[in-house]
Amino acid sequence: MTDPVLSLTDARLTLPGNAGPVEILRGITLNIQRGETVGLVGPSGSGKSSLLMLMAGLERATGGQVRALGQDLTALDEDALARFRRGNMGVVFQSFHLIPTMTALENVAIPLELAGAPDAFPRAEAELAAVGLAHRIDHYPSQLSGGEQQRVALARAAAPRPALFLADEPTGNLDATNGAAIMDLLFSLRDRHGATLVLVTHDADLARRCDRIIRLADGRLATADLKAAE
Ligand SMILES: Nc1ncnc2c1ncn2[C@@H]1O[C@H](COP(=O)(O)OP(=O)(O)OP(=O)(O)O)[C@@H](O)[C@H]1O
Ligand SMILES: [Mg+2]
Numbered sequence: 001m002t003d004p005v006l007s008l009t010d011a012r013l014t015l016p017g018n019a020g021p022v023e024i025l026r027g028i029t030l031n032i033q034r035g036e037t038v039g040l041v042g043p044s045g046s047g048k049s050s051l052l053m054l055m056a057g058l059e060r061a062t063g064g065q066v067r068a069l070g071q072d073l074t075a076l077d078e079d080a081l082a083r084f085r086r087g088n089m090g091v092v093f094q095s096f097h098l099i100p101t102m103t104a105l106e107n108v109a110i111p112l113e114l115a116g117a118p119d120a121f122p123r124a125e126a127e128l129a130a131v132g133l134a135h136r137i138d139h140y141p142s143q144l145s146g147g148e149q150q151r152v153a154l155a156r157a158a159a160p161r162p163a164l165f166l167a168d169e170p171t172g173n174l175d176a177t178n179g180a181a182i183m184d185l186l187f188s189l190r191d192r193h194g195a196t197l198v199l200v201t202h203d204a205d206l207a208r209r210c211d212r213i214i215r216l217a218d219g220r221l222a223t224a225d226l227k228a229a230e
Contacts, residue, residue: 003070004031005164005196006055012063013050013219024050026219027064037190037197039207042216048200049094051216052166055198056091057081069163086114090157092167094200096149098141098156104128104148105137108156115160127155132181147173154182161193168200183209 013025025047032038040048053059054066057073066073069088076084085091098107109124117123128137131151141149150173157165170186171179183206189195201207215222 002034004067005034005036005069006030006032006198007067008054008064010064011051011054011061011066013047013054013059014062024219025054025061028054028221029064030214030221032196032198034196035190035194036212037187037199037210039210039213040198040200040216041202041207041213042222046216047219048216049168050219052091052168052198052200055164056089056166057085058091086111086160088163090160090162090165090167090195092150092153092157092170094168094172096141096153098149098152100141103138103140104133104144104152107141107152108159111156112159117160123159124155127159128152130185131155132178147175147178150174151178151182154185158185158189161189161195163195164198165189165195166198169202170199171201171203171206179203179205 008028008030011025011028014021014023028051040051042048050059054061055068057068057076061074071084073081102110105121105124105128108127109120112120112123125137128134131154133148133151136144136148144152154167154170171182174182186197186199187209190197199206199210207213
């Protein structure tokens, strides 16, 4: 059996709050296998985005272990984490984190350039066309609607064909047609490139297409998922 792509062992996240430390994730143990698509669901505030940040190494676990693609993320410093992510992960945040001074095309092309792709700009253009934004490539983020910004962020994360794709509410701002197109894009990353997908979602259609649902409640795996995590 191959190693899991993601392996969390009693992962914890406690952050300082005004009224004392806040236990955001309270001991998460789970394994996700290569090529799996996992829907991460649960009520608002249950810790879904925080868990995605731990998986991406963008937030450091305050306890336990987080391994991604065979690498112990808790052992890497910021620079090593950034390099590791660049080579292996696509991440789409709940708020899209586009670079405001760059056009849609530049936002998508930059990670390709950083990865050394010689054809970064034509590829970025094709990626934007694939999310239905061929007519918006020269727009700055402030000139795009929320759903358009979301699609640029998805194109940017998908363009380098990452082995591990983590997205927070990827269809959250989209109408049914665009949402379906984005779902097809996401699942084609798995079908064509063998990517592993972890998708935070409230979208029942999207959750249904995933191989497995992981449910969070108050910073823990909901009981129904505990067996599956063993
Ligand atoms: N930097 C922080 N400091 C203190 N508490 C935080 C911080 N970030 C998040 N929290 C708290 O952690 C909990 C989990 O937040 P998180 O963003 O992971 O929830 P979520 O499940 O993604 O919710 P939503 O569905 O609303 O996006 C929330 O109660 C939130 O208030
Ligand atoms: Mg969230």
